[in-house]
Amino acid sequence: MTQMKIAVAGASGRMGRMLIEAIRNAPDASLAGALDIAGAPGLGADAAAFLGEDAGVPITDSLDEALGEADFLIDFTRPEGTLKHLEYCAEHGIKAIIGTTGFDDAGKAAIAAAARHTAVVFAPNMSVGVNVTMKLLELAAKSFAEGYDIEIIEAHHRHKVDAPSGTALQMGEVVARALGRDLKEVGVFAREGVTGERDPSSIGFATIRGGDIVGDHTVLFAGIGERIEISHKSSSRVTYANGSLRAARFLAGRDVGLYDMQDVLGLR
Missing domain, CATH: 3.30.360.10 (Dihydrodipicolinate Reductase; domain 2)
Known part of the structure; x- marks a missing residue:
């Protein structure tokens, strides 16, 4: 089985940890990177330490280190951070699943522009x-x-x-x-x-x-x-994590384009 190599942004947060746990439990996914902001308390720790496990993936604030081995990035952070991460993804052909909310029109336009260079699922709710x-x-x-x-x-x-x-x-x-x-x-x-x-x-x-x-x-x-x-x-963020993995599977066969969860679920 081909493994989806997935990095997680905001790895120290509540949603980041839920995503990491979901990836660790998915037979077709592996944790390839864990990203967080400079000064985050979890920096340097193993990304799966909260589970009592060793993933061999340290949490870092370096895009090169977090995304160097990844084919996908799942991002539920803040608009300014997500856009910075997405720019890197577009330059390096990394597919992005974006659950971040609060984008203005300029931010949404930037996401659409990045999707001309890589495949993106952008949805305010992945459930x-x-x-x-x-x-x-x-x-x-x-x-x-x-x-x-x-x-x-x-x-x-x-x-x-x-x-x-x-x-x-x-x-x-x-x-x-x-x-x-x-x-x-x-x-x-x-x-x-x-x-x-x-x-x-x-x-x-x-x-x-x-x-x-x-x-x-x-x-x-x-x-x-x-x-x-x-x-x-x-009642649990696990629904967002599971939906994000479903979005990653959808993007596996696509190189470019902007999609949402309606596309992922075939509801168009």
Whole structure:
């Protein structure tokens, strides 16, 4: 069996450790590198030490050292770091799986440009369940195009730095696109004071941050006499790790191009 040689960015963090454990448990994958920022507490330690194992892969802040033996990079870090890592991947033909959120338009354009030189799966949420939910939302939005108000509620742990979540924004984009709307024009991200009546074409967002919530998302279609809620709740980051490995397997047969989890799951 051919082994996918995978490096992990943010190797000392919660998601990085989940990815490392998933790679170690996958029969078709091997850990080829572990990357973290300068000053990270885990630098120099074996990447699998938290599992009580020796992977023979030290955590480093050197791109050359972390990615020198890798064919894939999985990155769930911060936009500025991810773009730096992606530039290296594009130059060296390393395929990238990006779960980082919070990119602005310029960052998304940079990802698209890099995908002309290497293969990239870019998705704000790698969970298989979330991405099936996206397909359900597309169908629901088309059916509830008239007479239903749409609100998106998301909740995450206290350490999350961006809001609304990338997944919530993607849900909004899926719904808006199905309705022939532009989320930049109809998205409502804050309400306070005397706001006036709700614009029926708007898509509202509500954000909750607290505790150790891994990730909850609900899209509410509220009509007269009924309401429909489509929800996804994550109880473990393992779903993101497993989805990332599925994305790596998808990229194994591709050299260039920009893809998302809808492509990976054949939901186009």
